Amino acid sequence: MRLAIGALVVLLGAAAPPPGALGCSGCHGGVAPLPVLAGRDPDEIVARLDEFRAGTRPATVMDHIAKGFSRNESVAIATWWATQK
Amino acid sequence: MVGDPEVMTPRHDSPSPLGLGGGGGGRDDIGASPSPLPPPARGGGGPFSPASLSRRTFLAGAALGAPAIARAQAAPRVIVVGGGFAGATVARFLRRIAPNVDLMLIEPNAIFTACPFSNEVIAGLRDIDVQRFIYDGLVADGIRVVQTAVTEIDPTQRSFAFGSNRRLYDRLILAPGIDIAWGALPGYDEAAANRIPHAWKAGEQTMLLQRQLQAMPDGGVVVMSAPPNPYRCPPGPYERASLIAWYLKTRKPRSKLILLDAKHAFSKQKLFQQAWQRLYPGLLEWVSLSDGGKVTRVDPATNTLETDFGSHKADVANVIPPQRAGAIAAAAGVADRTGWCPIDPTTFESKLQPNIHVIGDAAIAGAMPKSAFAANAQAKVCAEAIAASLAGTTPQEPKLINTCYSLAAPGYGFSVAGVYHPAGGQLIEVEGSGGTSPVDASVEQRALEAKYAEAWFKTIANETFG
Numbered sequence: 001m002r003l004a005i006g007a008l009v010v011l012l013g014a015a016a017p018p019p020g021a022l023g024c025s026g027c028h029g030g031v032a033p034l035p036v037l038a039g040r041d042p043d044e045i046v047a048r049l050d051e052f053r054a055g056t057r058p059a060t061v062m063d064h065i066a067k068g069f070s071r072n073e074s075v076a077i078a079t080w081w082a083t084q085k
Numbered sequence: 086m087v088g089d090p091e092v093m094t095p096r097h098d099s100p101s102p103l104g105l106g107g108g109g110g111g112r113d114d115i116g117a118s119p120s121p122l123p124p125p126a127r128g129g130g131g132p133f134s135p136a137s138l139s140r141r142t143f144l145a146g147a148a149l150g151a152p153a154i155a156r157a158q159a160a161p162r163v164i165v166v167g168g169g170f171a172g173a174t175v176a177r178f179l180r181r182i183a184p185n186v187d188l189m190l191i192e193p194n195a196i197f198t199a200c201p202f203s204n205e206v207i208a209g210l211r212d213i214d215v216q217r218f219i220y221d222g223l224v225a226d227g228i229r230v231v232q233t234a235v236t237e238i239d240p241t242q243r244s245f246a247f248g249s250n251r252r253l254y255d256r257l258i259l260a261p262g263i264d265i266a267w268g269a270l271p272g273y274d275e276a277a278a279n280r281i282p283h284a285w286k287a288g289e290q291t292m293l294l295q296r297q298l299q300a301m302p303d304g305g306v307v308v309m310s311a312p313p314n315p316y317r318c319p320p321g322p323y324e325r326a327s328l329i330a331w332y333l334k335t336r337k338p339r340s341k342l343i344l345l346d347a348k349h350a351f352s353k354q355k356l357f358q359q360a361w362q363r364l365y366p367g368l369l370e371w372v373s374l375s376d377g378g379k380v381t382r383v384d385p386a387t388n389t390l391e392t393d394f395g396s397h398k399a400d401v402a403n404v405i406p407p408q409r410a411g412a413i414a415a416a417a418g419v420a421d422r423t424g425w426c427p428i429d430p431t432t433f434e435s436k437l438q439p440n441i442h443v444i445g446d447a448a449i450a451g452a453m454p455k456s457a458f459a460a461n462a463q464a465k466v467c468a469e470a471i472a473a474s475l476a477g478t479t480p481q482e483p484k485l486i487n488t489c490y491s492l493a494a495p496g497y498g499f500s501v502a503g504v505y506h507p508a509g510g511q512l513i514e515v516e517g518s519g520g521t522s523p524v525d526a527s528v529e530q531r532a533l534e535a536k537y538a539e540a541w542f543k544t545i546a547n548e549t550f551g
Contacts, residue, residue: 016469016481017469018481019481019482019483019484019506020483020484020485020486020504022178022462022465022466022469023462023465023484023485023486024486025544025548026458026461026462026486026488026541026544026545026548027488027537027540027541027544027545028544029544029545029547029548030544030547031540031541031543031544031547032540033536033537033540034537034540034541034544060500060522060530060533060534060537061488061500061502061537063520064501064502064503064504064518064519064520065486065488065502065503065504065518067504067515067517067518067519068484068486068503068504068505068514068515068517068518068519069484069504069515069518073484
């Protein structure tokens with residue numbers, strides 16, 4: 001998975017943000033304790049979203065939000081954020 | 086901050102997707118040109134193409150009696166009306182993703198005072214200064230910020246007026262927020278609001294309510310009223326009641342708060358009521374619609390709120406009145422009979438007037454609440470849609486997120502979050518997504534959410550204003 005998403009980053013690096021991606025920065029913009037997404041390992045973001053979606057990771061709002069995105073959408077969003085500074 | 090006033094000239098339709106010419110506007114009459122022009126290549130703009138002529142040259146021609154001309158060859162002009170969370174965000178994102186756009190943000194106030202967290206100010210828990218934002222960040226981004234009020238919008242001519250100036254636009258983005266629907270609640274007019282604050286637009290009204298609470302003796306009665314849906318910030322009245330109750334409990338413990346409600350149910354209701362039971366028993370009383378909570382008349386002379394079931398005389402009264410989209414929306418013809426603005430859920434273009442987009446609290450955004458988070462999220466989608474449209478491509482179907490925190494007391498926070506997408510011409514919640522904090526959350530969880538709320542505010546303010 002790591003390799004697959006890494007390859008996507010190269011392919012989609014300059015692409016427009018996928019649906020939903022820009023919404024993340026409403027919270028994840030660099031103010032602690034909310035984690036930053038820009039430049040983050042996309043595999044890590046996808047894994048977290050999987051856990052939030054499955055309800056296996058403690059959450060406040062991210063469980064409700066992750067369930068609004070399919071896995072493919074989550075991969076696209078994570079991939080895009082990985083390319084951001 | 087504005088250049089020379091520009092004479093309005095009617096525009097022609099042009100063959101480009103947006104009617105902007107894009108260098109292909111050779112069919113526009115440009116009577117001001119000194120010599121016949123060679124037909125420009127589409128998308129081009131050589132030294133003698135119409136695109137190279139300044140607007141001033143065109144206008145000189147117009148003033149000399151030349152036939153009407155379009156400003157078809159200029160960069161597309163996008164005007165943002167309103168500089169709150171929606172307006173400032175859309176301007177900043179458009180600047181970033183469509184740097185060629187001739188962009189202007191028009192806002193009458195030099196300082197924006199944010200509503201989120203203003204309930205803490207009322208309760209004396211926060212300084213109003215941290216709610217205030219200026220537009221230097223937008224100016225630094227290269228956005229022209231004009232401090233004035235737009236007085237008129239003509240969707241047919243695609244023109245707008247401020248003062249004695251009239252200008253043309255290609256796209257207009259309205260982000261006027263709310264206005265109080267004066268007249269909807271008998272007795273509650275602008276004069277009454279000086280006596281009984283609504284404090285639903287942050288600023289002087291916020292401070293007035295804070296001062297009244299501070300001046301109230303211990304043992305006083307605070308009476309609040311919450312409006313019917315829809316209105317700005319659905320959980321806001323209940324957060325306010327909570328924080329005022331906190332203030333009374335800690336400073337004036339013999340006092341009482343009555344919250345009269347025009348509704349049977351409200352946002353995050355279980356979470357609020359659980360908190361009230363734990364924190365403010367006997368102090369905060371919520372009166373639902375069926376128990377006579379609907380305020381039918383306000384008497385500012387006696388500080389009394391009347392319902393069909395009786396009168397409530399207050400030491401401090403706070404009426405959160407019915408609302409509608411900011412007045413300029415109705416003037417532009419984009420508000421419907423409800424007072425709010427129907428929009429296309431993909432582009433946020435008005436369903437009533439083409440080339441005008443409405444974002445933020447003024448829009449009818451389906452299942453999305455009127456929140457700062459939603460306004461910011463809608464602004465980004467709108468910026469992308471306009472950029473795509475100006476580039477001649479189809480905007481992608483968006484997904485929008487909302488997250489909204491409320492405080493029941495300092496360090497006691499909870500949230501609602503949702504994901505939305507277009508369906509059937511409206512924004513609906515994505516099936517299976519969304520929800521509120523659990524009722525059985527731990528004390529630590531509530532404290533964490535209060536911390537997240539503060540971080541969210543800093544983040545969104547930074548993204549919106551720089």
